Amino acid sequence: MNFQLLIDLFENNKTLKQLFVFNNNLEEMFAEFKTGFQFIEAAGGLVFNKKGEILFIKRRGKWDLPKGKVEPKEECHNAALRETTEECGITNMEITSILCSTYHTYYIEEQKVLKKTFWYKMEYSDHEELKPQQEEDITFAKWFNKSELKTITDNTYPSIIDVLKDANLIS
Known part of the structure; x- marks a missing residue:
């Protein structure tokens, strides 16, 4: 074929x-x-704080979850924690469960890329100020109540919808 x-x-x-x-x-x-395709593995987190709010970032005008490439010899769960720290400026997260894996495609210049992302549910128990990683085109990081998820779902990617469904946050 x-x-x-x-x-x-x-x-x-x-x-x-x-x-x-x-x-x-x-x-x-x-x-x-x-x-x-060029195949890339990534990992990311669906992060909840003590109030039950969920952490989202705004990257290139769309709501997203923190995630990034898995480094050589790095375990996926460690990459998810590292990327969340790098992209949002928070530490002391704990992975509480494994969520789904998603695939999406995009281009880097003329090269087609297929990215597989491993998702983890995380809990965050500190009070650090969110610091969006601007060099990764992240302009905003914010905690959202579950009742505010329509704001996210109206302006996000299909793979993020899949993660929210897998976590039973939307139907």
Whole structure:
């Protein structure tokens, strides 16, 4: 199967919203699919404070969760903690559970990238001031009540919606 042709067709036809591909060997098909991309693993956190508020960042005009690339020989859960500290300026988080993994695609210049992100639920028990990492294009970091999640879901990425659903925060 020529995945590159399918990907190009999908990207260049704005009326197509979904593309379904079937194969009896999912692992083989996914391995072939990945050959058209630079593959990056990342990790991030859905962070709750003592009040039950959830930490979000605003990056490039959209609400997002803190996340970033897993460094060579780094364990994913450690990367999630490190990236949250780097992007938001807070420490003393504890991972309380493993959430879903998500995939999304984007471009770095002309290179197609497929990113797999491992998500973790975290608790934060301190009171540090949030410090958005501006060199990563993060302009804002804020704690949101669960009742305010519509603000997030109206201006975020589909993969973040998946994380919120996996954590049973939205349906």
